[in-house]
Amino acid sequence: MSSSQLNAQPLHCRYHLSGKGIPWVFIHGLLGSGDDWQHVIAHLPAGHNWLCLDLPGHGGSRDVKVSQQAGFAETAALIAACLNQLNIHLCHLVGYSLGGRIAMYFASQYPQYINTLVLESAHPGLTHSAEQTARLSHDQAWATRFAQQPIDHVLTAWYQQGVFDDLTPKQKSALCQIRAHNHGPAIAHMLMATSLGRQANLTPNLQNAKYPIRYFVAENDAKFSAIAKLLTQQVPQLDLQPFPEAGHNIHWAKPLEYAQILEQRVGLQR
Known part of the structure; x- marks a missing residue:
């Protein structure tokens, strides 16, 4: 699989843009990187265009920082700058967990780039100030640990x-090893800049969206299955795609099935 890397600002990314079709743009979750999507990409039909971003504080974008007050807006602007730099004007945007929340925000601010929005295990936003305050406190506690403690110790607890x-002890151990390269203070900063407690409720934006929305959720993920069920009631154009025998991180657990469904349910919309 041929690919190129873009190491200069605004964000580090890997991409293949000499193929056919609307590009797939993938956004990873907290502690991840663009490399998380390579197993999915490997199962997509050969020759497709794709772009995998490293979010601020992660991977090759470790030294990129966004402000605590405008983390979502600044991250979205960095993504738009990457798309412009690579001459991408329309994409299938795919985001997991934190990446899904950022994808939702990006789509709300830059809808002209979106052909299809695919959300995996992503929260649309809290609706009550008490919930937001509690989440900020929760995330601050984790951020303090990431900033001050050895990364391997924090990952074990995470x-x-x-x-x-849903993960077995062996799977958790494997993820801890994969994520151990992260820089704790950088993760802490991004965690607080994009805390769910700071995120606006994006459900109204989804309701008003003019593009198709796919929501991928694992049947074993009770929390996000409930969120997905509520979203299907609130957002008529949202298409729910459940994955059996999978947990929160679907693309890590089932890359082949994930790629097949992307192609079948999204890729035909060119």
Whole structure:
């Protein structure tokens, strides 16, 4: 698989843009990088265009910082700058977890770039100020640990959270090894800049969207299955795609099935 890398600002990314069709643009979750999507890309039909971004504080964008007050807006502007630099004017935007929340925000601010929005295990936003305050406090506690403690110790605790209950001890250990390259203070900064507690409720933006929306959720992910069910009631044009025998990180657990569904349900919309 041939690819190129863009190391200069605004964000580090890997891409293949000499193929056919509307590009797939992939946004990873917290602690990840654009490399997380390579197993999915490997199963897409040969010759497709794709772009994998490293978010601020992650991977090759480790030294890129956004402000605590405008983290979503500044991250979206950096993504738009990447697309412009690579002459991408329309894309299938795919985002997982934090990447899904950023994708939702980006689509709300830059809808002209969106052919299809694909959200994986992504929260549209909290609706009550008490929930937002509680989430900020929760994220601040984790950010303090990431900033001050050895990354391997924090990762071990991170993957004990309920949202990762579907993972076996062996899988959790593997993820800890994969994520151990992260720089704790950079992760802490991005965690607080894009906390769910700072995110606006983006459900109204989804309701008013003029592009198709796909929501990928794992049947074993109880929290996000409930969120997905509510979204299908609130957003008529949202198409729900459940994945059996998978947990929160679907593309990591089932890259082949993920790629097949992307191609079948999204890729035909060119």
